[in-house]
Every structure is written in structure tokens, then in C-alpha cells.
Amino acid sequence: MKQKILSGILVIIMCFILLIPNQSLAVMETNEYTIQSYHINMIVNEDNTFDITENITAYFNIEKHGIYRKIPLKNSITRTDGSKSNNRAKITDIDVSEKYTTSNENGYKVIKIGNPHQILTGKQSYTIKYKYNIGKDPLKNADELYFNLIGDQWDTSISNVSFTITMPKSFDKSLLGFSSGEMGSTDSSNVTYSVNGNSITGSTINTLNAGQALTVRLTLPEGYFAQASSNIDMFSIFVIILCAIFILIADRLWAKYGKDEQVVETVEFYPPDGYNSAEVGFLYNGSVDTKEIISLLIYLANQGYLKIEETQPQGISKKSKGFRITKIKEYDGNNEYEKLFFNGLFKRRIPGSVNMISVTSADLYDNFYTTLNRIKSRINSKENKNEIFESSASSKGRYLILMIIAIFILITVKPVIEYGESGTLLFALLFPRNRIYCIDRKSYRCNKNP
Secondary structure, three states, rough: OHHHHHHHHHHHHHHHHHHHHHHHHHOOOOOEEEEEEEEEEEEEEOOOOOEEEEEEEEEEEEEEEEEEEEEOOOEEOOOOOOOEEEEEOOEEEEEEEOOEEEEEOOOEEEEEEOOOOOOOOEEEEEEEEEEEEEOOOOOOOOOEEEEEEEOOOOOOOOOOOOEEEEEEOOOOOOEEEEEEEOOOOOOOOOEEEEEEEOOEEEEEEEOOOOOOEEEEEEEEOOOOOOOOOOOOOOOHHHHHHHHHHHHHHHHHHHHHHHHHOOOOOOOOOOOOOOHHHHHHHHHOOOOOHHHHOOHHHHHHHHHOOOOEEOOOOOOOOOOOOOEEEEEEEOOOOOOHHHHHHHHHOOOOOOOOOOOOOEEHHHHHHHHHHHHHHHHHHHHOHHHHHHHHHOOOHHHHHHHHHHHHHHHHHHHHHHHHHHOOOOOOOOHHOOOOOOOOOOEEEOOOOOOOOO
């Protein structure tokens, strides 16, 4: 009986844990402080920028230096029709009533408010002002105001939330909607608001818990934000122009030095005059390997210096046939590689003999590889490669590499510095994408900013 009761309690606990929303697990509420009131005054301009003033009253239950305000620098929207849009915002004209510092961390502008040398407890008030430039509206047939009045990064409860939004021109208030709650919430029951001319005022009915947001969305006629900027600064324009110039330079260098003329291959059974088989392999491939150097054995035999004979296996354990190489005459040519190869074959001395005139595969097994490696390194030397490759083309390749490095640095360093992206520069262009969901025109979910 007791075992059944314990099992039932365990099942209930597990169900309770599974029913807890993910967001509430991600942002744990702290008891160190609470926000007793939060008022947002937002002036929307025709260029799709927002002049925002936030009046925050916090209560510190323990000794603290101040608060952090995180403002998103990027947003992503996924609509019910499948369309998606992304924007990167600029935050300027920051002004805070108390001492503060700013930094960029993981896609946020972080405002650290407070004096590190001053400890505070109890009730504290802060005023934060800034301009939020969200850039051009991404919709083609309409404009929209989509903004988190309160983001989901607060780690404490927020009571008495109120807001005033002043629009630059008239709008259809039937297309206005609010939502509050955790990511994915479409609940608008916690928000009450009224419209008076171009002004929207409202508040939340209940307290927002940690990780909960308050979002406004208003669908507007196309061209409402006629003066919106593209958020492309002079540095970005300079990078685009410079990249285009580098691409044109690379194209011209490739057209002049990188393209090889079409070669019609002919069937040849003998190497060209003045070249042995290893040298022909080097000219054809740009380098030689061991098998191409071994081909000198056949080449020297054809020249009358050697005789190659197949030998029968000896002993019970011998299964494969071997070979014997016999010296017919001393090498009298002037080719460095042929001479090294020929002398390497017969450099092993038999006790009691002056010159070795024949060797077997067993004689060469443990020592001839050193001769092969010596010849290979000499043929593949930098001096030889410079003779067959056009030096001007090789030098231009270095310029291309430098231009590629310059482009990579230009397009990665600025986002890393401005948006505080974490990770290596190799993946700095793969910025985390964050999603906002909207079920339909009149059902709004909270923005999920980075």
C-alpha cells in the first residue's frame, strides 16, 4: 500500500514538472529585488525609430549596487503565412538618471546601472532614455509596429506596468493588439488599453513574473514609415564597395594568370627528347611520387645499362616470384637523378667483391628506399617547381589570399564588436536566429528576442 502511495506521489510530481513552461525554467525568479512599478513612454517617429523613456521603481531586499537593463539588438519574426523577417536595431542617445556603463553581450545592449562603490537597499528609482532604431519595415504590402514594451529577460516580478505610445499619424485601432506572458503566449486578458487620437495608453492588470513580456503589435498601411532607414552605416557601405573591388581584381587576375590554355593530348609511347620518365611525370603532375621514380628502372634498362630478370621463388615459405637486376655497363650519362638511381642499385657491397654487378629484390628491400626518397626530394625541390610554374601566377595567388583574409576580417569583426556575439570568428556570421510568433492578425504572441 505504501509503495502504491509513493508511486502515485512520484507520478504527480513528474506531471507537475512537465507542465511547467520552458520559459519559466529558463528564467528563474530572484528574491533579491522586485520591480514595484514600470512605466514606458514611447514616441514612434515616421522614420520607424522610437524615443523611449522608462521609469522603473525597484525595491532591493538585499544590498545591491543597481540593476541591469538588457535591450535587444536583433529580432526575428515568423508570421502565420510563413513569411519571415529579421532586423538589427541600433540603440543611440542613451541617458540614465544614475551612473551607468554599457556593453554588448550576446545580441543585447546591456546597461549596467549603479555605482560600484555605493551599496543600496530598499526603494530605488531609475529613469532610462534611449532611441531605438529598428530600421526599414520588412513587410511589402503593409507596415507594422511590433515591439516588446517589456522584454522577457527580467529575472524578477514586475508590478504596476503602464505605457503610453504616441504614433506619428492616425491608424486603424481595430488592428491594434497586445499580449503578455511567456514566449508563445497569445493572452491579451492581462492588458487593458485605450486609444485617444494618435495616443495609446494602457497597463497590465496582474503582475508580470520573471521571464514574461509585454508586446504590442499594430498593422499599418504601406508607406506609414516612409522615412525609415536601412540601418546601413558608412563602414558597411565601405565594406561592400571594397569586397566588390576585390572580386573584380580576383576575376582579372584569374583571367590573366590562372586560366590554362587548352592542351590537346597526344598519344606518346616514349618520353620527349631530353627527359626521362621521372622528369616527364614531374612536368605533367607538378610533382613526383615513388612509383614514378621507380620507372627509372625500366628507363635505364631501355637505355642499355641494366638487365632485369624474373627469379623463381626459393624455399617452402616463398610464394611470390622475385627479380634480379644485372649491371650491363657503368652509367656514363650526365643526368643527376639517373646517376643517383643507378648507383643506389649497386651501392651494397658483397664481402670479397670490388663492384657489385647484380642485385635481387631481397638485396634492395631494406636500403633502396633511401635512394628513392633522396631523388624524390630533389626533383620536387622548390627550384624545380619555379622552373615549370609561372612565377607571376604564383605571386598573384598570395594577393588573392590576402584579399580573402581582409574581406573575412571586415565582415566579421564589426558584428562581433557591435552585437557581442560569442564564439569564434569562424562562426561569427552564423548569428543565432530568434523567433517571434503570431497566430493571426488579431492574436499576438510575445516577441522572443535573443
